[in-house]
Amino acid sequence: MTRFRLLAAVAAALLVASCGRRAPEPNVDRTTRKALAVQAKATLGILPEKMPGAETDTPELVALGKRLYFEKRLSVNGTQSCNDCHRLDGEHPSGADGERTSGGAMGRKGTRNSPSVKNAGYHVAQFWDGRARTLEEQAAGPLLNPVEMAMPDAAAVETALRAAPEYREPFAAAFPGEPEPISLPNTAHALAAFERTLRTHDRLDDFLNGDLDALSHREAAGLQLFLKTGCTTCHNSPTIGANQYQLLGLVKAWETKDEGRFAVTKNEEDRRKFKVPSLRNAVSTGPYFHDGSVDRLDDAVKKMAWHQLGKELTGDEIASIVAFLGALADRGVPVSPPAPSPKGAPR
Numbered sequence: 001m002t003r004f005r006l007l008a009a010v011a012a013a014l015l016v017a018s019c020g021r022r023a024p025e026p027n028v029d030r031t032t033r034k035a036l037a038v039q040a041k042a043t044l045g046i047l048p049e050k051m052p053g054a055e056t057d058t059p060e061l062v063a064l065g066k067r068l069y070f071e072k073r074l075s076v077n078g079t080q081s082c083n084d085c086h087r088l089d090g091e092h093p094s095g096a097d098g099e100r101t102s103g104g105a106m107g108r109k110g111t112r113n114s115p116s117v118k119n120a121g122y123h124v125a126q127f128w129d130g131r132a133r134t135l136e137e138q139a140a141g142p143l144l145n146p147v148e149m150a151m152p153d154a155a156a157v158e159t160a161l162r163a164a165p166e167y168r169e170p171f172a173a174a175f176p177g178e179p180e181p182i183s184l185p186n187t188a189h190a191l192a193a194f195e196r197t198l199r200t201h202d203r204l205d206d207f208l209n210g211d212l213d214a215l216s217h218r219e220a221a222g223l224q225l226f227l228k229t230g231c232t233t234c235h236n237s238p239t240i241g242a243n244q245y246q247l248l249g250l251v252k253a254w255e256t257k258d259e260g261r262f263a264v265t266k267n268e269e270d271r272r273k274f275k276v277p278s279l280r281n282a283v284s285t286g287p288y289f290h291d292g293s294v295d296r297l298d299d300a301v302k303k304m305a306w307h308q309l310g311k312e313l314t315g316d317e318i319a320s321i322v323a324f325l326g327a328l329a330d331r332g333v334p335v336s337p338p339a340p341s342p343k344g345a346p347r
């Protein structure tokens, strides 16, 4: 056999082998799609255009929050802004950082994976254990957290901002009539107002809003499976998660040293319970889980089915669910950091 023939034979054998294993491509017809959209809408609901509380956020408040979000002087040594762990700019504006766990301003690693800031304003509470109720309450956390931005106290944050002349006007405009608008609570409020603008837009929105062709056949089959397998007992509501706490390892035990919500409530029944994460844009927020222990989305789906539902999914089923999660990819454009201060002005 010539070398070419040998190669061709090997290629043909591989092709046959791979075709033999693969289930036929799914085909979800129009009638089924209609029913699927009705069912998904009933289980998940439509993501509202505005987040709760956004009604009273003025453009001045949002603009200030955006500036603060990218402000490195809010960390102890001027090296880190919110955007370092929750990227909104560049090639991967996922609102997370792509790390297992995040490194802080002083180079120390935390123990938890950085969740996306996108859609966080829709969540029942903030953090994996829900220890902050609102975005406002959350925002002050990282500034003072020793393994994050590590500012020593509220006064240090206020001193840093008051020393920057270019912040006087934006704070005064965002908090009109206040004698000293530059404060930690106002900083947190402005950051929260900016975060309330960070809504994802994806093809599931389009599908639920009546565009029945917004999902490919494979994605529609994935949505069917997602509903049928029981993922929606925990990942439901328009954010597809983020509205409740659930035990990690409900059916089959899951190894973790993290006590989860127990650390907040001290109720024994909350041990190893975590906020069910939103699956909107999960395709770009890996690594996955509270400790970032799983790199790939297909592995995350497989583990979820096994540990949370006691089900063993086939490779084809996993591929369909992962394809559906792909339809939840945010098509939002990156947010650019505000222009630096004019040349010569203090930074």
Ligand code: HEC
Binding pocket: 069, 080, 081, 082, 083, 084, 085, 086, 102, 103, 104, 105, 110, 112, 113, 114, 115, 116, 117, 120, 123, 125, 126, 127, 128, 129, 135, 138, 139, 142, 143, 147, 148, 149, 191
């Ligand atoms: C050093 C990295 C780091 C920095 C800097 C940082 N964060 Fe985070 N952020 C995290 C991690 C890690 C978590 C999860 C911690 C946990 O759940 O215990 C988190 C959680 C959050 C959450 C909760 C999201 C959810 O789904 O529960 C929001 C909102 C958030 N951060 C916003 C901010 C803002 C605003 C700033 C700037 C003031 C900021 N972060 C700075 C790493 C960081």
Ligand code: HEC
Binding pocket: 128, 226, 229, 230, 231, 232, 233, 234, 235, 245, 246, 247, 248, 250, 274, 275, 276, 277, 278, 279, 282, 285, 287, 288, 289, 290, 291, 297, 300, 301, 304, 305, 308, 309, 321
């Ligand atoms: C009994 C509740 C429950 C069920 C059922 C469930 N999940 Fe989860 N899911 C969770 C919890 C809780 C977490 C977060 C665990 C942690 O803290 O690491 C999670 C995390 C995830 C993650 C990681 C997201 C991230 O940002 O880190 C994915 C992906 C996921 N689930 C997909 C699924 C799929 C697909 C199904 C159905 C096969 C499913 N889940 C079923 C509760 C559940």
